[in-house]
Amino acid sequence: MEECCTNGSLKLQKLIALSEYLKIISDANRLQILCLLKNGEHCVCNIHGALGLPQNLTSHHLKALRDAGLVTWRRDGKWVHYSLNTDRISYLTKLFEQVILGGDCGDQSIRAGMCQLQKA
Amino acid sequence: MEECCTNGSLKLQKLIALSEYLKIISDANRLQILCLLKNGEHCVCNIHGALGLPQNLTSHHLKALRDAGLVTWRRDGKWVHYSLNTDRISYLTKLFEQVILGGDCGDQSIRAGMCQLQKA
DNA sequence: CAATCATATCAATTATTATTGATATGATAT
DNA sequence: ATATCATATCAATAATAATTGATATGATTG
Numbered sequence: 281m282e283e284c285c286t287n288g289s290l291k292l293q294k295l296i297a298l299s300e301y302l303k304i305i306s307d308a309n310r311l312q313i314l315c316l317l318k319n320g321e322h323c324v325c326n327i328h329g330a331l332g333l334p335q336n337l338t339s340h341h342l343k344a345l346r347d348a349g350l351v352t353w354r355r356d357g358k359w360v361h362y363s364l365n366t367d368r369i370s371y372l373t374k375l376f377e378q379v380i381l382g383g384d385c386g387d388q389s390i391r392a393g394m395c396q397l398q399k400a
Numbered sequence: 401m402e403e404c405c406t407n408g409s410l411k412l413q414k415l416i417a418l419s420e421y422l423k424i425i426s427d428a429n430r431l432q433i434l435c436l437l438k439n440g441e442h443c444v445c446n447i448h449g450a451l452g453l454p455q456n457l458t459s460h461h462l463k464a465l466r467d468a469g470l471v472t473w474r475r476d477g478k479w480v481h482y483s484l485n486t487d488r489i490s491y492l493t494k495l496f497e498q499v500i501l502g503g504d505c506g507d508q509s510i511r512a513g514m515c516q517l518q519k520a
Numbered sequence: 521c522a523a524t525c526a527t528a529t530c531a532a533t534t535a536t537t538a539t540t541g542a543t544a545t546g547a548t549a550t
Numbered sequence: 551a552t553a554t555c556a557t558a559t560c561a562a563t564a565a566t567a568a569t570t571g572a573t574a575t576g577a578t579t580g
Contacts, residue, residue: 295435299428306422307538311415311499319504324557337539339558358547358556369500376496379431380489384439427568444527457569459528478526478577 298375321363418495441483
């Protein structure tokens with residue numbers, strides 16, 4: 281049976297995957313980048329201009345988003361344009377719903393309202 | 401007009417609030433705690449037992465979740481039982497949807513596909 | 521009230537991440 | 551080819567957060 285808190289269970293794998301994504305998007309600067317990209321693709325210069333971040337820091341955060349697969353990019357002459365990877369955003373959203381909102385933990389070994397130690 | 405990337409805008413405030421929540425739940429241990437609490441309230445002993453975490457570390461993470469308002473607790477003799485604050489979870493979910501999925505950035509000063517620097 | 525149990529707090533350490541400054545790369549224009 | 555522009559990378563530092571060990575608190579039991 282699929283369990284929440286058991287080593288190696290599918291639910292735990294999903295939970296850890298979600299945790300990794302959330303670490304990436306929980307940075308306010310990166311979240312702003314994602315938000316900005318909702319209205320279409322932008323070059324790095326626009327992104328760091330809009331957010332008031334130094335260029336290298338912007339690149340650094342974009343790399344994190346790229347590595348997580350949350351954005352894609354294309355080169356256009358001197359410029360590089362970034363876009364949302366909407367498929368990956370959807371996947372992240374699905375994971376969020378499954379882990380945070382989805383049914384109960386599934387761990388039958390621990391029942392609500394019945395403290396294990398209370399029995400002893 | 402409500403903007404994404406402008407100082408003090410409502411969207412930015414929401415974005416920062418979301419960022420704070422995500423920092424709390426992006427820790428795998430805390431995410432496991434939340435997941436475990438989906439099947440009802442649990443005492444600290446069950447939580448640290450189920451996750452295999454030391455008692456003090458579990459308390460530490462529970463404090464973070466409490467401070468963020470994501471869980472509530474009640475004392476029951478020697479035990480303390482924690483539960484999800486489902487209202488707050490719903491609010492977090494709403495924020496997530498608004499910031500991540502909601503309409504575009506709203507920042508008219510920067511238009512998709514048109515690099516500011518390109519004009520110069 | 522002394523002992524014990526469940527939980528919380530605190531200080532110290534370790535680990536992780538963000539930020540900065542300097543430099544490299546890859547493209548275009550002169 | 552050289553200069554310049556846009557972006558990326560790298561090393562160093564600064565800032566944050568997780569973990570540990572020791573101790574405190576609050577409740578219960580004998």
